[in-house]
Amino acid sequence: MALNFDFSEEQRMLEESVYKWAINWLEPQMEHMYEIDEMPPTLFKETANLGINGIVFEEKYGGAGMGYVETLLAYENIARVSNALSMTVGASQTLCFDNFRRNASEEQKEYVLPKACSGEWIGCLGITEPNAGSDAMSMATKAEKKGDKYIINGSKTFITNAPVGQFMTFYAKTDPAAGPKGISAFFFEFDKVKGCTVEKIKKWGMRTSPTGLVTFDDMELPAENLIGGLNKGVAILTSGLCTERITLSGCTLGSQRSCLELCLKYAKERVAFGKPIASFQSIQDKLANMYTGYLASKWLAYSAASYCDSQKNKSGGKGTDLDRMAAASLLFCGEMGTKIALDAVQIFGGYGYCTEYAISRHFLDQKLWEIGAGTSEIRRMIIARELLRDDFKSGR
Ligand SMILES: Cc1cc2nc3c(=O)[nH]c(=O)nc-3n(C[C@H](O)[C@H](O)[C@H](O)COP(=O)(O)OP(=O)(O)OC[C@H]3O[C@@H](n4cnc5c(N)ncnc54)[C@H](O)[C@@H]3O)c2cc1C
Structure with a gap:
């Protein structure tokens, strides 16, 4: 029987609404905001209106009661326009408030989480x-x-x-x-x-x-x-790392996808030696590698998110398959994202080096994902530790 790798109708609607907002509201201001290095001041009110501030939070706090697949999908679609702002939303809503939700008392949650969902508070x-x-x-x-x-x-x-x-x-x-x-x-x-x-x-x-x-x-x-x-701090700290690595994989996925889409368009339009550069095999090689890298990244990340959603213990941590999968997700997405962004700059030639082109932002942002949320070296250590623990018996 076929494995179902498709998104549900509800997930498609979420993808569409977040991307539509990102392209219409974020995109026009990104070049300027990047230049002055300022976050759009109403960003979190905007994401509140989209319903993604408390995407996994219970409805009683103002959340949407969805899962980590949907969180990943939301972050991927913000990152198609801005990897950096997708990270900022993730740092607040997943790293800070979601981890708080999983560990705080009911009284503390009732006080804090509605303000996180409404966008009144930004967390760190x-x-x-x-x-x-x-x-x-x-x-x-x-x-x-x-x-x-x-x-x-x-x-x-x-x-x-x-x-x-x-x-x-x-x-x-x-x-x-x-x-x-x-x-x-x-x-x-x-x-x-x-x-x-x-x-x-x-x-x-x-x-x-x-x-x-x-x-x-x-x-x-x-x-x-x-x-x-x-x-009890260590248990609380580690309980947030798997969902952090899985959902922030969306930041790099969005950049990867945009790099591919922008390059496909540009390679057909840009003419050199009397032909679109898309007709040159070395450009086609890069496009094919970008597509393959994005697809591999995408399904690694979504399978980790889906596995996380299926688990009662969503914290993962030492001794769980989730720990290995989460580390693998961000390791692969992060390193692939850098390769894809580098190829994208190359396809754009000199224009890829100019701040007017979104490609330059994807390229600059992308490198962070080999460093932030635990470096590539640390992720490899986690993966190796978990492989040596169970000799990969689970096959996950
Ligand atoms: C833009 C940005 C946003 C960030 N946001 C946050 C945030 O919101 N909250 C937060 O708490 N942190 C945040 N960080 C910090 C980030 O998580 C750390 O930078 C990261 O964990 C690495 O720590 P470090 O920079 O001190 O590097 P170090 O730990 O000093 O590492 C330096 C180098 O040594 C390597 N290394 C270290 N130990 C080993 C080892 N045992 N084996 C092999 N290699 C090793 C590392 O992989 C790296 O290559 C952010 C960082 C950046 C740049």
Whole structure:
């Protein structure tokens, strides 16, 4: 019997509505916003109107009650126009708010999630520190309990959305002597704390997606801003990594697809030596490679998302097939995306090097996906660890 690799009617409608919005609303402003490196200020109100802010959240919080396949589909279709803004939406809604949803108390969720769904709040997640990236467990940020408060000192860097966000979740050592077992998760609202500063980081790619260095200098947090219990931080942190890697694969998928579509059009229009460049075999080779790479990336990512949706435990983590599949999804999509974007620039020749052409943005943004959400090297380590665990017995 045939495997059904097609999307449902509802998924098609979602794909169409997000892409239509991206091409009509985002596309006309992207060149300028990229130049000035600013996020369109009403972005999250727009995505709220599209119904994708709380795409996997329960309806009682204002969510759509859908799954990670739909999240991936939404992120892919934003990224057909802007890889960077797709990441910004993902960092807020999946990395920050969805992980919060899975670990916070009912009271905390009732307070936070409706504001995430309405676009009133933009979220950010702080794991990385200036001296602790891949080795996140060596974080130095500390939270010391004093009475009914925690005093936070340290910093988090490369934090997507920190310069524009209202809400942040982050991890800090609450028992430094206990190593990874002494880490806890916290949340706060930027306008309700003192002792927290944000400095915008300049980047050559992923412009429009605001990135910041967040510094905590004796920042006081009420004890109730702890998420999921004292010293439970590692489980909370790892519970978000699989859905993060799967859904953010959509950022690179969108860029891959756009590169292919833009190149097909351009190669038919651009004439050299009296013929469209599409008639040259070396251009056709690149187009064929782009198509094959996109298709392989696409079904790897959607199969990981679909497997995740089918699981009761959507967190994955060490010792699960989901951990391997999620790491493989972003590893392959990320590296393939860079190859495809490079080929796309080559097909566009000198125009591919100019900021007026969307190809240049896809190319600049794309490289991030070999670094962010755990580097390619770390993803290979995860895949190898899980292969050696079960000798690939599940075949997944
Ligand atoms: C635009 C952007 C947005 C980001 N958004 C966020 C965010 O919202 N929140 C957040 O917390 N973080 C965010 N990050 C941080 C990102 O997750 C880290 O940059 C990433 O995890 C790598 O950490 P690092 O930069 O410190 O590199 P390092 O860990 O210092 O790694 C440097 C190099 O060494 C390699 N390496 C390290 N350890 C090993 C090993 N054991 N074996 C082999 N190779 C190894 C790495 O693969 C890499 O090539 C963002 C980064 C960028 C650039």
